[in-house]
Amino acid sequence: MEQRIKFYKGQQRKFLDLVVNRLGCVSIRGILQFGFDINYNSFKNYYSERRLIPINLFEELCHVAKIDKKELKFEIIEGNWGQVKGGRIGRR
Numbered sequence: 001m002e003q004r005i006k007f008y009k010g011q012q013r014k015f016l017d018l019v020v021n022r023l024g025c026v027s028i029r030g031i032l033q034f035g036f037d038i039n040y041n042s043f044k045n046y047y048s049e050r051r052l053i054p055i056n057l058f059e060e061l062c063h064v065a066k067i068d069k070k071e072l073k074f075e076i077i078e079g080n081w082g083q084v085k086g087g088r089i090g091r092r
Contacts, residue, residue, distance in 0.1 A: 002079045004052035007072075012049045015061075015072065022065035034064055052077065 007015060016028055025031055028043050038057065045051040053061075055076060062069050 003055040004077050004079070005055055005058045005074050006052055006077050007049075007074050009049070011073065012053065013047055016043075016047050018067065019061050019065045022067065031061075036060065 005012075016031075019031060020026075020028060023031065023034065025033075028047050029040060031043065032038070032040060036057070042051070046053050059069075061067070
């Protein structure tokens with residue numbers, strides 16, 4: 001499973017706004033012109049903080065926008081953090 005980046009509440013949106021400003025884009029849609037192979041709806045979900053950003057996308061965004069990861073406050077979450085326990089445990 002893929003690791004994801006968890007920001008504090010409201011900070012993921014601020015991070016994406018910082019990327020947009022550093023790249024000189026008008027909106028988050030403009031980030032896609034830099035060669036990211038990701039769906040625009042996924043970007044909207046990351047911006048509205050419905051989904052957590054995958055670690056590889058986070059690192060690519062930091063590299064392209066020249067953002068120092070040490071300045072950001074986040075934690076890395078393992079890929080199985082949201083899985084549901086199935087079988088007998090799930091039927092209780």
